[in-house]
Amino acid sequence: MSKIRRTIKYESERDGTFAEEIMASPGCEDLLGCFQCGTCSGVCPLSIYMDHTPRQIIYLTRQGFKDEVLRSNTIWLCASCYACYVDCPKTVHITDVMYALKQRAIREGLYPSRFPIPVLAREFYKMVRGKGRLTETWLVVRLLLKTNIFKGFGMWRLGLGLLRTGRFSLAVESMKHPEELRRILDASPAQHGKKEVA
Amino acid sequence: MKFSYFPGCSLKGMGGAYETSLIAVMEALSVQLEELDDWNCCGATAYMSVDESKAFTLAARNLAIAEKKTDDLLAPCAACFLVLQKTQKYIKDYPEVGRVVRESLRAGGYDYAGSTRIRHPLDVIVNDIGLDTIKKTVKHPLKGLKIAPYYGCQVVRPYATFDHQDYPVTMDNLLKALGADVVHYPLKTKCCGGSLTGTLPEVGARLSNILIREAKRQGADLITTLCPLCFFNLDSYQDKMEGPEKITMPITYFTQLMGLAFGMPSSKLGLKRHIIPILPILKERQVAIA
Numbered sequence: 001m002s003k004i005r006r007t008i009k010y011e012s013e014r015d016g017t018f019a020e021e022i023m024a025s026p027g028c029e030d031l032l033g034c035f036q037c038g039t040c041s042g043v044c045p046l047s048i049y050m051d052h053t054p055r056q057i058i059y060l061t062r063q064g065f066k067d068e069v070l071r072s073n074t075i076w077l078c079a080s081c082y083a084c085y086v087d088c089p090k091t092v093h094i095t096d097v098m099y100a101l102k103q104r105a106i107r108e109g110l111y112p113s114r115f116p117i118p119v120l121a122r123e124f125y126k127m128v129r130g131k132g133r134l135t136e137t138w139l140v141v142r143l144l145l146k147t148n149i150f151k152g153f154g155m156w157r158l159g160l161g162l163l164r165t166g167r168f169s170l171a172v173e174s175m176k177h178p179e180e181l182r183r184i185l186d187a188s189p190a191q192h193g194k195k196e197v198a
Numbered sequence: 199m200k201f202s203y204f205p206g207c208s209l210k211g212m213g214g215a216y217e218t219s220l221i222a223v224m225e226a227l228s229v230q231l232e233e234l235d236d237w238n239c240c241g242a243t244a245y246m247s248v249d250e251s252k253a254f255t256l257a258a259r260n261l262a263i264a265e266k267k268t269d270d271l272l273a274p275c276a277a278c279f280l281v282l283q284k285t286q287k288y289i290k291d292y293p294e295v296g297r298v299v300r301e302s303l304r305a306g307g308y309d310y311a312g313s314t315r316i317r318h319p320l321d322v323i324v325n326d327i328g329l330d331t332i333k334k335t336v337k338h339p340l341k342g343l344k345i346a347p348y349y350g351c352q353v354v355r356p357y358a359t360f361d362h363q364d365y366p367v368t369m370d371n372l373l374k375a376l377g378a379d380v381v382h383y384p385l386k387t388k389c390c391g392g393s394l395t396g397t398l399p400e401v402g403a404r405l406s407n408i409l410i411r412e413a414k415r416q417g418a419d420l421i422t423t424l425c426p427l428c429f430f431n432l433d434s435y436q437d438k439m440e441g442p443e444k445i446t447m448p449i450t451y452f453t454q455l456m457g458l459a460f461g462m463p464s465s466k467l468g469l470k471r472h473i474i475p476i477l478p479i480l481k482e483r484q485v486a487i488a
Contacts, residue, residue: 026292045389080243081351081389086363102247116397124244132238134207161473167212176236180306187305188255
């Protein structure tokens with residue numbers, strides 16, 4: 001038997017403006033309409049791997065438990081399949097809420113430093129800024145360098161398979177004029193007036 | 199028929215077989231594809247996780263280039279298709295998003311009015327070209343080949359209007375028109391794990407392996423996909439399959455099957471670019487390979 005864990009939540013853990021801030025993101029405005037039916041958790045193919053189900057994340061967000069929400073693995077496990085989005089009877093765009101939470105967690109640095117999913121997002125972001133396009137092989141290399149390089153050795157079989165089928169290339173994909181894209185991206189204000197993340 | 203073509207990064211990378219087979223098939227159906235001039239990455243799911251307004255701006259640059267050309271934009275990759283549609287919709291529905299995006303685009307000399315239409319090749323092939331034309335183009339029907347039609351998430355959800363969001367049938371009808379047998383496949387829009395196969399393989403690979411097991415249970419010879427990431431996940435992680443028996447399942451793009459039925463040479467269809475070889479099952483079912 002494992003020990004009983006603390007399940008009580010305290011008023012002092014709540015951030016009074018958190019829900020409103022999340023609701024300001026496009027697609028998140030119906031957050032308060034959620035009546036906790038659990039359809040999202042039921043249709044989510046990943047909810048069994050999450051530390052909080054999507055339904056719980058919606059409720060915790062609404063109640064302002066910012067730290068608990070932003071430190072949960074749930075927001076990162078969301079693979080953007082939009083199953084909950086289309087099935088929610090109250091039109092809460094849960095996928096958009098998850099994106100708003102991911103953006104916030106990255107901005108506040110609230111994720112384990114070697115946790116691969118946000119690391120991938122940031123490496124992707126930087127690569128697109130540099131070349132305007134993505135080279136999948138280099139993205140994987142950069143991910144491994146920043147998380148667990150030893151994991152790379154376990155991927156030899158996949159690497160060989162890709163090599164054998166002519167799909168392993170280290171040539172870098174790039175736009176002709178990535179500097180034009182950079183100009184546009186720099187003109188776009190960093191979110192909510194905060195400083196640039198990557 | 200003419201389209202601006204948005205290949206996206208995957209079709210220029212690991213998903214090369216999708217691009218070559220798509221181009222070959224569209225040519226056979228007299229559809230002209232003109233690659234969008236100096237396109238950029240759509241941002242996929244990763245970019246949106248970092249910064250929202252930059253993510254919309256990034257995708258919108260492609261829409262602005264396409265608008266100048268006035269042709270509809272053809273996006274075969276499921277992630278590109280979704281992101282471009284989402285950007286289009288949010289620019290329209292949220293004036294503040296639209297304002298920020300338009301202002302940023304001006305720094306690159308673009309003026310985006312918001313009129314670009316984004317189409318998926320499956321929709322174009324079945325609903326614009328039509329199954330009658332497809333049937334007339336078929337030279338070698340895929341008789342006896344049992345196929346599990348896998349749509350994945352992002353083509354049918356949440357913005358596409360050409361089919362049902364949980365149980366679509368457009369590709370089923372196309373495969374039948376090619377002469378194939380389509381098996382009942384209840385998991386046809388269940389997520390393959392997306393990029394989780396790369397970040398948390400113990401979770402991601404399990405999701406795609408569930409799809410393979412179910413296809414086997416339904417008696418499928420192969421699974422067909424319309425997304426480069428679904429293809430990669432389903433094809434590449436079968437050695438991570440848990441459970442007592444080892445099963446393998448060849449994976450194809452729907453455009454490769456069209457090419458086969460149209461009697462195109464296999465060199466144009468990238469049939470050797472699969473980790474799980476596809477040729478043995480085609481030979482076993484006596485599918486003619488030109």
